[in-house]
Amino acid sequence: MARITxxxxxxxxxxxxxxxxxxxxxxxxxxxAFEGFDWTRQFMEEEKPxxxxxxxxxxxxxxxxxIIPTFAIGTGEIYQPADEGFGARPVPPVEGHADxxxxxxxxxxxxxxxxxxxxxxxxxxxxxxxxxxxxxxxxKWPVKVIPLAVNVVTYPPPSGNRCWLLGEAIARAVExxxxxxxxxxxxxxxxxxxxxxxxxxxxxxxxxxxFLDKLIGDTQDLRHIPHIxxxxxxxxxxxxxxxxxxxxxxxxxxxxxxxRHYHVPVSNTALGHLVLEPVDGSxxxxxxxxxxxxxxxxxxx
Amino acid sequence: MTDxxxxxxxxxxxxxxxxxxxxxxxxxxxxxxxxxSLMKEENRKRFHADEKxxxxxxxxxxxxxxxxxxxxxxRLLDLGGNIYFLSKVFSSDGLSFVQAVSTMTGMSVEDYQxxxxxxxxxxxxxxxIKDKN
Numbered sequence: 200m201a202r203i204t205x206x207x208x209x210x211x212x213x214x215x216x217x218x219x220x221x222x223x224x225x226x227x228x229x230x231x232a233f234e235g236f237d238w239t240r241q242f243m244e245e246e247k248p249x250x251x252x253x254x255x256x257x258x259x260x261x262x263x264x265x266i267i268p269t270f271a272i273g274t275g276e277i278y279q280p281a282d283e284g285f286g287a288r289p290v291p292p293v294e295g296h297a298d299x300x301x302x303x304x305x306x307x308x309x310x311x312x313x314x315x316x317x318x319x320x321x322x323x324x325x326x327x328x329x330x331x332x333x334x335x336x337x338x339k340w341p342v343k344v345i346p347l348a349v350n351v352v353t354y355p356p357p358s359g360n361r362c363w364l365l366g367e368a369i370a371r372a373v374e375x376x377x378x379x380x381x382x383x384x385x386x387x388x389x390x391x392x393x394x395x396x397x398x399x400x401x402x403x404x405x406x407x408x409x410f411l412d413k414l415i416g417d418t419q420d421l422r423h424i425p426h427i428x429x430x431x432x433x434x435x436x437x438x439x440x441x442x443x444x445x446x447x448x449x450x451x452x453x454x455x456x457x458x459r460h461y462h463v464p465v466s467n468t469a470l471g472h473l474v475l476e477p478v479d480g481s482x483x484x485x486x487x488x489x490x491x492x493x494x495x496x497x498x499x500x
Numbered sequence: 501m502t503d504x505x506x507x508x509x510x511x512x513x514x515x516x517x518x519x520x521x522x523x524x525x526x527x528x529x530x531x532x533x534x535x536x537s538l539m540k541e542e543n544r545k546r547f548h549a550d551e552k553x554x555x556x557x558x559x560x561x562x563x564x565x566x567x568x569x570x571x572x573x574x575r576l577l578d579l580g581g582n583i584y585f586l587s588k589v590f591s592s593d594g595l596s597f598v599q600a601v602s603t604m605t606g607m608s609v610e611d612y613q614x615x616x617x618x619x620x621x622x623x624x625x626x627x628x629i630k631d632k633n
Contacts, residue, residue, distance in 0.1 A: 213597070214596070214597070258584045258587075259532075259535075259536055259582070259584040259585045259587075259588070260539075263532070263533060263536045263585075264525065264529055264532050264533055264536070264585075265533075282539060283539070283591075284538060284539050284544075284587070284588045284591040284592060285591055352520060352582065352584060353520055353522070353525050353582075354511075354519055354520055354521045354522065355507070391620075391623075393517065393621075394583045394597060394601050395517070395518065395573070395577055395583040395601070395604060396516045396517045396518055396574060396577060396604055397515070397516030397574070397604060397605055397606060398514070398515055398516030398517050398605075398621065398626055399516075399601045399602070399604050399605050399621075400601070400602075400605060400612060400615055400616055400620050400621040401620060401621045401622075401623060401626060402616075402619060402620025402621065402622075402623075403622075403623040404619065405623075406623065426507075427507075427510045427511075430511070430514055430517070430519065431514055431623075431627040431628060432623055432627065433623075435514075435517050435518075435519060435520075436583075463616075463619055463620060464616040464617065464619075464620060466596070466597055466598055466616075467597055467598060467601055467616065469620070
């Protein structure tokens, strides 16, 4: 059976991609940001996960204002890096895992998460920067990726609680996939940052570290933080951290931290990174009719 | 359940911030779609060759057009622009996020960068207009 082995949280600041692509990661300004990923690159080489469910948000690249899906899952075979206005990042195309992705999509819908299904799209820095941070320079990504895009741009984004519940539903879906696969769930974006208006540049180290602390262990406090608290405490773009709660929800009842990194500033943003392992990975059973219906589940098995 | 009116009203209490609400998304729809068009190299070229003419191809208001010509990003936020879409405009000008974002703060780029190096703008004093905290 497929199983969730680890969760990774990571900011997806675009300038990290720029520095990485242009060999500037050793410069004084970027060095402390990049050094915090040395441990993780080593870890990924040893761990070799088969698939990553990569939770991120699109930044006006694949989606414009025409269509705004709250939760969208990529079920395609391959995703090309997007040209975000200054040429596409020189990184390999991202290979999907269509079988597992379709299995998760179907399971989530039966679990009453009304997913948008995407067969073709380009992926922007939100998805490719974390891959570069975790794998370094590669000819081909040594892992398959299931993109899971969340709307955190147009209000209201999903609540933290909803994100946590989605994570639990992803865990149930992965567990019911018959192939033996090591699956990681990544939550990206954040931490505190504000890119607009006279209050731009807001950073809140104290709050960010509280958030990192509470992703570890068995507390569920984070799922109850309202949007207004993210906005006031972490800047208008800090709301991206709700995506980390999808990762946390998928890891089950309790976690331990294997690695933690925090650095200010990278451009306008506080960089946060955490590698988590489930201690008790159990999640509540599906509360839904179809989720508990053997015939419905047999159809997607 | 959350009361949508109370939920939205709280956003106006955050100092120096325009939350990208449905109302702003409606007001700025064509403005943001114009910005999105600059993802394509041929459109960037046409825009920079004659900005006014390019803007006139879009069903956006004169105020919005003027704010684009002025690169007045706070004004553009007020008129429904979203920063991720507006970033296509300043990227096409060759500006980084730090350079463009600093123009909205009333600080010079140097002062803004120095503030970021020193740990950023603190949350205390910047959370709420009414509570002054």
